[in-house]
Amino acid sequence: MDDFVELEVLGRGAFGTVTLCQRKSEQERLVVLKEIEIQETPEITEEEVKVVSSFHHPLIVRFFGRFTRNNNVFIIMEYMPGGTLWQYLKGRKGRLLAEDEVVRLFAQLVLALEHIHSRKVLHRDVKSKNILLSADHSVAKIGDFGISKILETNKSRAGSIVGTPEYFSPELCRGQTYGSKSDVWALGCVLYELMTLTRPFQASSVPALAVKILSGDVRPPDETYSKILRQLLKDMMHPEPSERAGVRACAACPLVAVEIVKLACSLGSAGV
CATH class of the missing domain: 3.30.200.20 (Phosphorylase Kinase; domain 1)
Structure with missing residues (x-):
């Protein structure tokens, strides 16, 4: 010190x-x-x-x-001077983000999560409070690996119930083993926050929250967002992991893929 x-x-x-x-x-x-x-x-x-x-x-x-x-x-x-994504969205005071900003931030998170999974690591606590921003809020980085899990192989799965309940995947709520698709579900919750400024599932207790997550009853995002983006959100939050989009499928979404190409050209010069 x-x-x-x-x-x-x-x-x-x-x-x-x-x-x-x-x-x-x-x-x-x-x-x-x-x-x-x-x-x-x-x-x-x-x-x-x-x-x-x-x-x-x-x-x-x-x-x-x-x-x-x-x-x-x-x-x-x-140190990321822009604070957390959670703080940024709360500071919007109900003013929705434009779709291009949603996609730009989301594409960065997809790239980060793809890298994490490529190292055979589950983050297990992807949430807006663990996403940190640059001073101008244009760059988003994933942080806080305090409960991450290193897997022996790409097909390995975890069983401990850890993380933030509002971002629990259905398989976590059911007490089942889980893999990378559980992180994708949590990232889907973050995408929902980017589109609505609120979490998809909220309740006064963990059991009540689990019931809501398993029911899949969530208010849809505003229709001002494109059908492609709204469909991607649905694909990421499918209740069955086998049917849920993986992180590479997220990267292949046309909106996201175009932004990833832009990022590949700009990240080096941005000094991040």
């Missing part, structure tokens, strides 16, 4: 505190320190470090290192 000046606590979660800091050795470098009590969650800490240190992708929050102090581990992460 001697190399850092603490500036602001950005958030507190179940597994740690996130603080904005400045490196003393690099006066202009702002970073985020995520502090985790090792004694409380040793396996989660080691898993997260193993996962985030393996990623080198412009749309995944960067990992700069870690150190241990007073029985706590500190993970040094990239």
